[in-house]
Amino acid sequence: MAAQNGTASAEALLRAAIEDTLRVIGGWITLMLGLGVASTLLGFAILMNKTSLFALIPTTLSRDTLFAAAVFWVIALVAATVLKLLQQRAVAAVSRYVAERLVVPVVLCTSQRAGRPEVLSNAAIEAIEQIRRALSGELPHIAVGLLSAPLLLALICALHWAAFVLSVGFCVLGAVVSLLMTRAGQGAATVAGRAKVRAFGLAADAMRSGEAVLAMGMLPRLSRQWLEAATEGAAEAWAHERRAERLKTALEVLNGVFRGSILFIMAALMLMGADVNMAFASSILVIGMVVGPFMGLGANLRTLSEGLDAWRRLREMVRSTAAIPEGIAFPRPAVRLTAEHLSFGYRGPQPALFRNLNMTVGAGEIVAVIGPSGSGKSTLLRLLMGILRPGGGGAYLDGHATSQWDRRELARHVGFLPQDPQLSRATVAEAIARLEDPDMPEVIEAARRAGAHETIIGLPLGYATPLVQNHQLSMGQRHRIALARALYGRPQVLLLDELAGSLDAEGEAEVGRLLRRLRDEGAAVVFTTHRPSLIAIADRVLAVRQGSLVPTGEEQPRLEGRSHRGNRARRPVAAAR
Numbered sequence: 231m232a233a234q235n236g237t238a239s240a241e242a243l244l245r246a247a248i249e250d251t252l253r254v255i256g257g258w259i260t261l262m263l264g265l266g267v268a269s270t271l272l273g274f275a276i277l278m279n280k281t282s283l284f285a286l287i288p289t290t291l292s293r294d295t296l297f298a299a300a301v302f303w304v305i306a307l308v309a310a311t312v313l314k315l316l317q318q319r320a321v322a323a324v325s326r327y328v329a330e331r332l333v334v335p336v337v338l339c340t341s342q343r344a345g346r347p348e349v350l351s352n353a354a355i356e357a358i359e360q361i362r363r364a365l366s367g368e369l370p371h372i373a374v375g376l377l378s379a380p381l382l383l384a385l386i387c388a389l390h391w392a393a394f395v396l397s398v399g400f401c402v403l404g405a406v407v408s409l410l411m412t413r414a415g416q417g418a419a420t421v422a423g424r425a426k427v428r429a430f431g432l433a434a435d436a437m438r439s440g441e442a443v444l445a446m447g448m449l450p451r452l453s454r455q456w457l458e459a460a461t462e463g464a465a466e467a468w469a470h471e472r473r474a475e476r477l478k479t480a481l482e483v484l485n486g487v488f489r490g491s492i493l494f495i496m497a498a499l500m501l502m503g504a505d506v507n508m509a510f511a512s513s514i515l516v517i518g519m520v521v522g523p524f525m526g527l528g529a530n531l532r533t534l535s536e537g538l539d540a541w542r543r544l545r546e547m548v549r550s551t552a553a554i555p556e557g558i559a560f561p562r563p564a565v566r567l568t569a570e571h572l573s574f575g576y577r578g579p580q581p582a583l584f585r586n587l588n589m590t591v592g593a594g595e596i597v598a599v600i601g602p603s604g605s606g607k608s609t610l611l612r613l614l615m616g617i618l619r620p621g622g623g624g625a626y627l628d629g630h631a632t633s634q635w636d637r638r639e640l641a642r643h644v645g646f647l648p649q650d651p652q653l654s655r656a657t658v659a660e661a662i663a664r665l666e667d668p669d670m671p672e673v674i675e676a677a678r679r680a681g682a683h684e685t686i687i688g689l690p691l692g693y694a695t696p697l698v699q700n701h702q703l704s705m706g707q708r709h710r711i712a713l714a715r716a717l718y719g720r721p722q723v724l725l726l727d728e729l730a731g732s733l734d735a736e737g738e739a740e741v742g743r744l745l746r747r748l749r750d751e752g753a754a755v756v757f758t759t760h761r762p763s764l765i766a767i768a769d770r771v772l773a774v775r776q777g778s779l780v781p782t783g784e785e786q787p788r789l790e791g792r793s794h795r796g797n798r799a800r801r802p803v804a805a806a807r
């Protein structure tokens with residue numbers, strides 16, 4: 231299946247889905263407008279039919295007139311019902327289509343993202359749901375009402391200018407009050423939300439440090455803080471809520487006043503001798519149709535802006551995903567991993583992480599990348615792996631940009647261990663075999679090399695144990711299985727983030743032996759770690775410093791002081807090669 235072929239296919243699928251969605255939404259808007267205008271005109275015709283019946287019957291006393299009017303009324307009513315049903319069907323169908331068409335490609339695409347893909351995919355699904363809600367709620371009907379308003383106002387004006395003036399006045403007033411009401415409601419929600427976040431933050435802190443809180447008598451003070459945080463802003467939120475309630479009442483009163491004032495104005499005009507009989511009855515009936523949508527404007531504008539925001543967020547998530555035009559299956563590499571003039575920064579206000587960074591790793595070479603927390607070690611590995619796209623320069627395997635490789639092909643040559651290894655919902659063997667059909671001798675070999683074999687055979691079903699939830703395994707066990715996944719198929723290049731991060735001393739020693747074996751086998755390895763014993767095994771140690779990599783002349787004495795003496799003679803390094 232195309233969707234399984236990696237990032238290129240996911241992106242192509244997504245592009246097609248977005249284009250389809252836009253096309254369908256465009257066609258749907260035209261259809262809704264057409265149906266809406268037809269329905270409005272039909273509604274108007276039904277009202278006119280009713281009022282003319284009342285005007286004509288007393289004067290003509292004609293049964294034929296009554297019969298003709300009744301037939302027209304029945305036909306128009308059936309047609310109006312059919313139009314309404316069609317509108318409802320169209321709204322439901324388009325909202326379902328958009329959600330179904332987008333969800334798979336969006337999740338596929340966001341799941342290619344480095345970092346926290348599951349968080350991103352959740353956010354994407356939420357955004358799709360928000361778009362669906364905006365498309366399927368009251369909004370389309372209100373939009374049709376608003377767009378038909380000029381037509382209805384023109385018809386009202388043709389009936390009587392006074393009804394027209396009154397209608398326009400109430401449309402404007404209704405829109406303003408409804409917008410103010412929504413704003414007040416939003417204000418209340420924002421203030422209450424902020425107070426809730428503060429209170430939850432404090433509660434979470436208390437839970438994290440529960441023992442210390444009790445042991446050091448901090449509970450009363452913490453309770454006071456929690457109460458303050460929970461109630462702070464409550465008064466402001468209530469004030470907003472009261473305002474919203476008042477405006478809601480004002481809106482209802484406005485509606486009543488409006489209907490009443492039509493009656494009075496028309497009555498006054500009649501007293502003044504104007505001929506308003508027909509206009510009188512018709513205006514009263516029609517005016518409700520035109521003013522209604524304006525009274526619901528605030529609530530629906532909010533739905534609209536949320537829907538548009540969700541759409542923008544979705545596009546942004548997709549844009550910031552590594553865009554790989556087409557994966558290319560380059561020939562099997564001779565193993566030369568390089569970064570050339572590489573620059574990169576995450577979106578947002580923070581400064582660029584890397585500027586003009588260069589490095590080379592060849593066959594049989596082990597390179598440790600060190601640096602303080604947040605300096606960009608994990609990011610560098612993701613860039614080398616090609617799952618993040620550099621802002622400038624590039625990361626290359628044998629001269630081919632890693633971001634351009636077909637991901638499955640690249641994964642055959644490059645094994646990757648992320649810092650926080652999450653395992654897919656599969657059996658242990660499938661997880662190690664990267665969700666392909668497991669080649670069992672290869673799986674067991676990779677597990678042995680990663681020191682995971684003993685752990686795995688101790689699981690209830692051994693290699694066939696289903697990994698339902700990551701937390702059924704300890705961090706160390708997960709780490710070993712993820713390391714086996716990186717080693718599966720004996721890739722010649724290994725990018726290992728926070729190697730031995732959650733392993734015990736024995737695990738650390740095993741990983742050390744693995745590194746030496748990999749070097750003897752001619753693999754190129756780049757790893758990050760905080761463990762001095764592993765850093766000592768590296769042929770070169772490069773430190774992330776101010777957006778670049780520097781060989782660690784200065785760090786060595788400190789590290790050596792803490793760890794080993796039998797370090798391999800390090801090659802003198804003039805630069806990060």
Ligand SMILES: Nc1ncnc2c1ncn2[C@@H]1O[C@H](COP(=O)(O)OP(=O)(O)OP(=O)(O)O)[C@@H](O)[C@H]1O
Nearest residue numbers: 344345576601602603604605606607608609610649
């Ligand atoms: N997906 C992301 N979006 C935005 N910023 C990010 C993202 N991932 C990491 N960062 C930021 O980039 C910087 C480098 O992060 P990175 O994880 O690469 O550092 P690190 O050196 O591996 O840290 P550690 O040793 O703590 O794992 C940090 O400031 C981090 O907040």
